[in-house]
Amino acid sequence: DTAVSQTPKYLVTQMGNDKSIKCEQNLGHDTMYWYKQDSKKFLKIMFSYNNKELIINETVPNRFSPKSPDKAHLNLHINSLELGDSAVYFCASSSRGLRQETQYFGPGTRLLVL
Amino acid sequence: DAKTTQPNSMESNEEEPVHLPCNHSTISGTDYIHWYRQLPSQGPEYVIHGLTSNVNNRMASLAIAEDRKSSTLILHRATLRDAAVYYCILSRGSQGNLIFGKGTKLSVKP
Numbered sequence: 001d002t003a004v005s006q007t008p009k010y011l012v013t014q015m016g017n018d019k020s021i022k023c024e025q026n027l028g029h030d031t032m033y034w035y036k037q038d039s040k041k042f043l044k045i046m047f048s049y050n051n052k053e054l055i056i057n058e059t060v061p062n063r064f065s066p067k068s069p070d071k072a073h074l075n076l077h078i079n080s081l082e083l084g085d086s087a088v089y090f091c092a093s094s095s096r097g098l099r100q101e102t103q104y105f106g107p108g109t110r111l112l113v114l
Numbered sequence: 115d116a117k118t119t120q121p122n123s124m125e126s127n128e129e130e131p132v133h134l135p136c137n138h139s140t141i142s143g144t145d146y147i148h149w150y151r152q153l154p155s156q157g158p159e160y161v162i163h164g165l166t167s168n169v170n171n172r173m174a175s176l177a178i179a180e181d182r183k184s185s186t187l188i189l190h191r192a193t194l195r196d197a198a199v200y201y202c203i204l205s206r207g208s209q210g211n212l213i214f215g216k217g218t219k220l221s222v223k224p
Binding site for chain 2: 004031033035041042043044045048056090092094097098099100101102103104105106107108
């Protein structure tokens with residue numbers, strides 16, 4: 001069983017389109033995250049949700065809107081896609097979002113904007 | 115943000131021990147030291163973490179300096195599957211968000 005799963009694995013789309021990436025965790029965790037890994041391989045946190053509530057919102061354009069329908073799911077919707085949005089997006093989860101906890105990462109969604 | 119410094123790359127021979135260093139001179143008393151690794155085309159994977167004392171688990175050992183300004187991840191017998199980018203991360207604050215640096219790319223030679 002996959003602990004943290006993401007769909008789709010690959011996403012190729014045109015500039016200006018709107019797309020969503022889905023994330024699900026079956027670990028019973030309260031906290032979920034979205035990270036972005038750019039072409040230079042830097043991993044940067046975007047959002048953190050705890051029990052469906054937004055906890056962290058780093059400096060991310062408001063074209064990115066996370067949505068958590070329940071604590072097992074954290075989806076990422078991106079409006080008006082731009083070339084610079086091309087990256088790998090990773091979802092992660094941890095038990096309660098505490099600094100001593102392990103984060104479990106999904107396999108990533110590779111987004112290419114043409 | 116808490117900053118860590120790691121060598122860009124290291125090489126090891128298969129079945130030999132590997133010591134991956136990390137400097138974190140600005141660490142504060144409540145920061146945890148985490149190590150994650152990222153294999154090619156995969157998501158980051160937890161390796162080990164600690165606060166003050168050395169830690170061992172089935173994957174690796176973590177040696178933390180007495181002043182906590184540096185730490186070393188020890189892989190006791192490197193295998194080809196250990197080739198990855200290893201990230202040393204300080205986690206602080208109540209939210210547990212991880213601030214990744216550039217990491218060390220470990221190559222393992224047969």
